[in-house]
Amino acid sequence: MIPRIDAEKLLAGDAGVLAEVAVAAREIGFMTLYNSPIPASEIAEVFAAYGAFFALPASQKEAVNMARTGSNRGWGAPGSEQVDPDANPDYKQVFDCGFEVEGSDLAAYAPNLWPDAPDGFQTIIENYYARALAFSGDVLAAIAQAIGEDPSYFRDQFDAPMALLRGNYYPTRPAWAGEKDFGIATHTDYGCLTLLAMDGTPGLEVRKRGGGWIPVSAPVGEFVINFGEMLEIWTDRRVIATPHRVVGGRDERMSIPLFYNPNADTNVAPMGSGQVVRAVDHLQARFDETYVHLQDKG
Numbered sequence: 001m002i003p004r005i006d007a008e009k010l011l012a013g014d015a016g017v018l019a020e021v022a023v024a025a026r027e028i029g030f031m032t033l034y035n036s037p038i039p040a041s042e043i044a045e046v047f048a049a050y051g052a053f054f055a056l057p058a059s060q061k062e063a064v065n066m067a068r069t070g071s072n073r074g075w076g077a078p079g080s081e082q083v084d085p086d087a088n089p090d091y092k093q094v095f096d097c098g099f100e101v102e103g104s105d106l107a108a109y110a111p112n113l114w115p116d117a118p119d120g121f122q123t124i125i126e127n128y129y130a131r132a133l134a135f136s137g138d139v140l141a142a143i144a145q146a147i148g149e150d151p152s153y154f155r156d157q158f159d160a161p162m163a164l165l166r167g168n169y170y171p172t173r174p175a176w177a178g179e180k181d182f183g184i185a186t187h188t189d190y191g192c193l194t195l196l197a198m199d200g201t202p203g204l205e206v207r208k209r210g211g212g213w214i215p216v217s218a219p220v221g222e223f224v225i226n227f228g229e230m231l232e233i234w235t236d237r238r239v240i241a242t243p244h245r246v247v248g249g250r251d252e253r254m255s256i257p258l259f260y261n262p263n264a265d266t267n268v269a270p271m272g273s274g275q276v277v278r279a280v281d282h283l284q285a286r287f288d289e290t291y292v293h294l295q296d297k298g
């Protein structure tokens with residue numbers, strides 16, 4: 001079972017909830033959050049904006065195709081990402097935007113690409129990006145507390161976060177799809193915490209430790225939280241990154257993850273280990289492996 005947590009109690013530091021979250025972090029890597037500070041109506045508007053973008057003809061989305069850039073900003077066409085080297089590239093489409101640092105030569109801080117249509121797209125997405133960042137920071141502070149660290153431990157490492165907001169669009173599973181074709185193939189997320197807004201349609205599956213898959217879905221307004229590779233390394237597995245996937249089916253579906261990644265220079269090596277693992281090195285290596293337009297570029 002994936003624990004279902006009251007976000008307000010979590011952020012208030014309720015001891016019982018913190019204890020539940022510590023177990024979720026250590027043993028499951030996933031939880032869902034209800035009673036969040038971001039109203040469902042606001043999230044519905046963000047889904048509508050991404051939906052209108054994905055509904056544009058491919059020729060119009062081409063204008064912001066990330067394949068023509070050296071980074072991951074803009075539209076990712078079907079087949080633009082291969083998260084599992086043993087599977088085919090995913091059949092989903094994405095739209096990615098991230099944290100911009102003017103003048104930075106890091107791809108993780110590259111300028112965003114914004115489409116001309118739909119109307120208001122950039123404003124809606126930028127507003128949600130800010131909301132999702134703030135909420136993710138609060139949730140991560142609570143996770144720190146849950147695992148017995150100072151709540152400010154992570155907070156200090158997220159003032160220029162390499163956070164990436166993505167709209168995922170999964171069409172109906174294509175008739176041609178075979179056993180190596182997925183909406184998104186099995187993967188773990190790369191960063192610290194993923195704040196995943198759900199549209200109520202099932203599709204996400206979380207791998208069970210003993211084998212098999214657990215379906216996870218939530219109505220608009222509730223979030224799925226999962227943890228990524230960097231947090232697993234950083235906490236020395238007191239928080240785990242659990243593999244998950246979307247096979248896809250008869251219903252089309254959208255989801256909106258905010259991948260909450262730290263500052264480029266953050267050392268995400270196990271606390272107190274004396275080692276150095278720079279966050280940007282881990283993240284960029286994973287981007288270079290998985291985005292098809294960044295693969296084999298060297």
Ligand SMILES: O=C(O)CCC(=O)C(=O)O
Pocket residue numbers: 166168184189196203204244245246254255257
């Ligand atoms: O669509 C989903 O529910 C999951 C998406 C996902 O795992 C991802 O974008 O990393």
Ligand SMILES: [Fe+2]
Pocket residue numbers: 187188189244
């Ligand atoms: Fe994921």
